[in-house]
Amino acid sequence: MAQTFLSDGALLAVTAIGAAFVTWLTVETAVKSWRRRPVKVVALTTYPIKSCGGIRLRRSRLTAAGLPFDRHWTLVDLSAQDGTNQLPRFVTAREFPSLVTLKVGLEFDDGTVEQDAGLKDYSSSAGWLVVQGNGMSKELRVRFPKKIATAASSVQFTLWDDSVQGFDEGDEAAQWFLEYLTKSGGPKKIKGTNLRLMVKTYPRNSRCRVNNQDPSFVRPTDPKYPPPREPTHIDQSLFADGYPYLVLSTASVLKIVEIGGALNSEQNMVERALSESRRYRPNILVDSDEPYEEDKWAEFSVESSGSKGGHATMYGVKLCSRCQIPAINPETGLPATGSYPLRTLMSNRRGLIAGKPYQSVMGMNTVLGAGEGSVVEVGAKITVSDRRKVKGAA
Numbered sequence: 357m358a359q360t361f362l363s364d365g366a367l368l369a370v371t372a373i374g375a376a377f378v379t380w381l382t383v384e385t386a387v388k389s390w391r392r393r394p395v396k397v398v399a400l401t402t403y404p405i406k407s408c409g410g411i412r413l414r415r416s417r418l419t420a421a422g423l424p425f426d427r428h429w430t431l432v433d434l435s436a437q438d439g440t441n442q443l444p445r446f447v448t449a450r451e452f453p454s455l456v457t458l459k460v461g462l463e464f465d466d467g468t469v470e471q472d473a474g475l476k477d478y479s480s481s482a483g484w485l486v487v488q489g490n491g492m493s494k495e496l497r498v499r500f501p502k503k504i505a506t507a508a509s510s511v512q513f514t515l516w517d518d519s520v521q522g523f524d525e526g527d528e529a530a531q532w533f534l535e536y537l538t539k540s541g542g543p544k545k546i547k548g549t550n551l552r553l554m555v556k557t558y559p560r561n562s563r564c565r566v567n568n569q570d571p572s573f574v575r576p577t578d579p580k581y582p583p584p585r586e587p588t589h590i591d592q593s594l595f596a597d598g599y600p601y602l603v604l605s606t607a608s609v610l611k612i613v614e615i616g617g618a619l620n621s622e623q624n625m626v627e628r629a630l631s632e633s634r635r636y637r638p639n640i641l642v643d644s645d646e647p648y649e650e651d652k653w654a655e656f657s658v659e660s661s662g663s664k665g666g667h668a669t670m671y672g673v674k675l676c677s678r679c680q681i682p683a684i685n686p687e688t689g690l691p692a693t694g695s696y697p698l699r700t701l702m703s704n705r706r707g708l709i710a711g712k713p714y715q716s717v718m719g720m721n722t723v724l725g726a727g728e729g730s731v732v733e734v735g736a737k738i739t740v741s742d743r744r745k746v747k748g749a750a
Contacts (some may be wrong), residue, residue: 415733416474422600454540454689522554583671599721604638611647616696655742668727
């Protein structure tokens with residue numbers, strides 16, 4: 357009988373290949389097991405200050421401008437002149453990555469717990485915006501709502517291609533952020549800037565509120581990406597990049613982690629998806645059967661938990677383009693040194709937006725179609741009624 361003998365080196369190689377295959381199969385099985393769930397909301401997050409930490413909500417109202425308090429504040433550098441209109445410009449974690457590590461909270465005078473901030477409204481509530489940062493001896497406390505007599509005291513500045521208005525929260529807030537960014541971002545980077553914390557609010561003698569149609573206060577979404585049906589209101593955003601909601605699925609998050617080689621079978625898939633999703637800053641994180649399924653959601657409904665029941669209708673209008681912010685570790689504020697996640701995104705999630713072959717995407721920019729004021733909560737069911745075709749990734 358013929359016998360085949362393997363050298364020690366060949367035997368080790370075969371063993372290593374077998375072990376690697378078993379590890380891959382175990383991870384793939386764990387991920388697929390996690391994906392076999394009905395489509396539902398698994399997290400609702402509002403980000404009061406642009407680029408800073410978010411607040412997980414257990415339930416929230418849906419408004420034309422997003423979840424309550426979302427991007428109601430932003431940092432602006434009064435010394436920076438935008439090249440187009442010579443206005444000051446907004447500042448984010450793109451310039452100061454350590455902003456993502458700031459813990460932001462909301463305290464309400466009536467005792468409402470932070471997880472129910474989504475049921476409140478900036479203009480009709482009273483409380484404190486609270487910001488905590490590593491290395492800071494005291495927290496920053498900003499009173500809201502800000503009392504504004506007239507629009508004359510507003511500051512005009514640039515947010516991407518839009519000229520927007522905000523109101524300065526004062527010297528104490530500005531000094532706190534200056535100190536924090538000097539310590540965490542380095543004095544060279546902060547030198548020469550004039551950072552101010554701005555809030556989106558309205559004069560007392562104005563009828564302006566979140567849904568007011570006065571063009572001097574409303575910032576409509578991009579008309580180049582209209583919803584499939586006419587909404588019942590003007591969709592808008594406060595200081596978000598351009599849209600009131602970002603929807604993302606756990607399956608998409610885990611797939612990028614898996615491709616990037618940063619996933620193992622011993623991890624809790626729920627916890628890992630929730631943790632990694634912070635890189636992409638979604639407002640509505642959903643559980644879906646397949647990665648990137650939200651790319652196709654032209655129209656979907658979210659089950660409402662309010663007294664009247666029913667549902668809210670939402671439209672996915674544009675895939676979310678990605679910059680370097682997902683590479684910033686939300687715990688440390690430090691950029692990634694390996695291929696995950698930016699190179700992983702570029703290899704697997706680019707070429708999906710017409711005319712932008714080298715732009716990676718993750719998540720769907722979404723607007724509210726109908727059901728303004730509907731209350732949704734974690735666990736709400738998602739029903740997709742209209743899907744669009746999405747070309748394959750480059």
